[in-house]
Amino acid sequence: MELRRLLGALPPLSDSHPKGLSWEQGLMYDTGIIDRYLLCRPLPLDIGRCACYILHEPDDSSDRPLVYSLYTDEGHGRQDRKLAVARHQRNIGRSEFLIAQNGAGTLHLSCDESFLGRVRSNIIGSRYLIWNEISSSECKYQGPGKLLGVVIFEPTVSTWTGSFRVMRAYVPKYQSIHMSLSNQHEPIGLTKNWQESRRNVHELNSREPSYNRRMRRYELDYRDRYRSTYKIQASSKNFQLTMEDHGKQVILLHGKVGNSKYIMEYSFPLTAYQAFGICLASIDSKLCCSI
Numbered sequence: 001m002e003l004r005r006l007l008g009a010l011p012p013l014s015d016s017h018p019k020g021l022s023w024e025q026g027l028m029y030d031t032g033i034i035d036r037y038l039l040c041r042p043l044p045l046d047i048g049r050c051a052c053y054i055l056h057e058p059d060d061s062s063d064r065p066l067v068y069s070l071y072t073d074e075g076h077g078r079q080d081r082k083l084a085v086a087r088h089q090r091n092i093g094r095s096e097f098l099i100a101q102n103g104a105g106t107l108h109l110s111c112d113e114s115f116l117g118r119v120r121s122n123i124i125g126s127r128y129l130i131w132n133e134i135s136s137s138e139c140k141y142q143g144p145g146k147l148l149g150v151v152i153f154e155p156t157v158s159t160w161t162g163s164f165r166v167m168r169a170y171v172p173k174y175q176s177i178h179m180s181l182s183n184q185h186e187p188i189g190l191t192k193n194w195q196e197s198r199r200n201v202h203e204l205n206s207r208e209p210s211y212n213r214r215m216r217r218y219e220l221d222y223r224d225r226y227r228s229t230y231k232i233q234a235s236s237k238n239f240q241l242t243m244e245d246h247g248k249q250v251i252l253l254h255g256k257v258g259n260s261k262y263i264m265e266y267s268f269p270l271t272a273y274q275a276f277g278i279c280l281a282s283i284d285s286k287l288c289c290s291i
Contacts, residue, residue, distance in 0.1 A: 035083050035101055038072075039116065039273045040132075042174045049267045051075070052083070054279060056260035059085065059103040067103060068283070070276050073263070075229075083272060084116065086280055095121040095128075097280050099273070117145070119277045125286025126153050130277035132189075146189025148172070149274045151281040156289050164218040165236055165289055169204040169252075169278050170194065174269050202269055204241040204251055222255055230257045236289070237262075237282045254279045 043050050051073040059067040068086040086097040087106040097119040098106040105114030117132035130149035154166040172188045194201050209218035220240055222232045232238065235256040242250055252266045252275050262283065266275035 035081065038081075039083055039101070039276075040271055042271050043266065043268050045268050047268075049265050050272065052264045052266075052272065052275075053080075053257075054262040054264055054276070054283075059087070067106070068097070068280060070264070070272065084276060086119075086276070088284070091120075093123050095125060095284050095286075097277070097284075099276065116273055117148070119280050121281070121284065121286070124288045125284060126288035127151070128277070128281035128284075130274060132273070147194075148189055148271075149277055150190065150194075151278050153281075153286065153288055164209050165206070165239070166208075167206045167239060167241075167282065169241055170198075171202050171204070171270065171274055173200045173202055202243065204243060207240040207242055207250070220255075222253070230255075230263055232257060232263075239282055241278070252278060254282060 038050075053071050053073050055069045055071065056066050057069055059065075068088070069082060070084040070086075072081040072083060074080050082102075084099055084101055085103045085106055086099045087103070089096050089098065099116045099118065100106045101114035101116065105116075115133065117130070119128055119130050121128045128151040129147060130151070132145045132148055148171065150170045152168045152170075154168070156163050156165060170190065172190050172194075174188070188200075190201065191197075207220060209220045211217075212219045215234070217234060219234060220232075220238055232255040238255045239253070240250045241252040242248070250265075251268075252270055253264070255263050257263055262279065264275060264279050266272065270278075
């Protein structure tokens with residue numbers, strides 16, 4: 001996807017600036033709104049796919065440990081955009097990722113407007129919940145907002161030739177989204193009884209890898225699915241999600257390309273925030289998977 005095509009369709013934001021902002025402050029204000037739009041709105045159908053990458057890197061905004069940063073993958077010599085940062089922590093034995101538009105937002109949480117939400121797992125790492133969160137202007141925590149996704153890892157599939165992971169993701173259905181900054185397309189969440197009534201739920205299934213006899217391992221085919229500039233490394237954390245079992249159209253793909261770098265490519269009906277959360281769930285260490 002050419003990000004310029006998406007950004008060029010957005011309306012001018014100058015009229016929405018708070019009063020008293022300098023030109024530089026107004027530019028930063030606009031950038032924050034655009035990045036949040038890219039994160040929290042489903043990718044429009046006519047845009048196609050959005051290419052990104054995830055880096056495990058030091059956080060410049062604090063002296064805390066490494067964070068996972070999400071960048072757009074512009075290509076053609078254009079500068080990449082840093083969309084979000086995820087900070088990992090353990091909470092009563094459960095894995096948790098705090099996600100914001102910058103590193104400081106993962107520290108101040110509901111007191112920072114850049115804070116987006118959390119990805120939480122159960123103790124064994126077989127189930128991850130992707131939440132956005134509600135905060136007030138008084139910086140008081142209002143509790144979890146909408147459940148924007150559920151990721152489930154099934155027990156590792158073992159065969160006489162090897163093993164591979166199986167995962168499923170569930171996200172709420174959206175209407176066809178046009179390019180707009182209006183609030184009429186605020187994301188909806190999964191209902192409490194979403195497992196009983198799935199009429200308004202998309203189910204994404206992981207593609208089964210093929211066995212490479214020469215390398216003696218299971219592998220996914222990434223040819224023609226991502227730029228040839230990257231060489232995908234073998235990893236149990238790699239996956240490709242489709243809308244149905246054995247489907248051909250990949251909605252979200254994730255692949256390891258370095259010791260601390262992963263590629264991510266997603267399309268409608270996912271938002272960048274949901275796609276990032278699903279990838280973080282795969283990257284995380286978990287007891288339920290033997291690989």
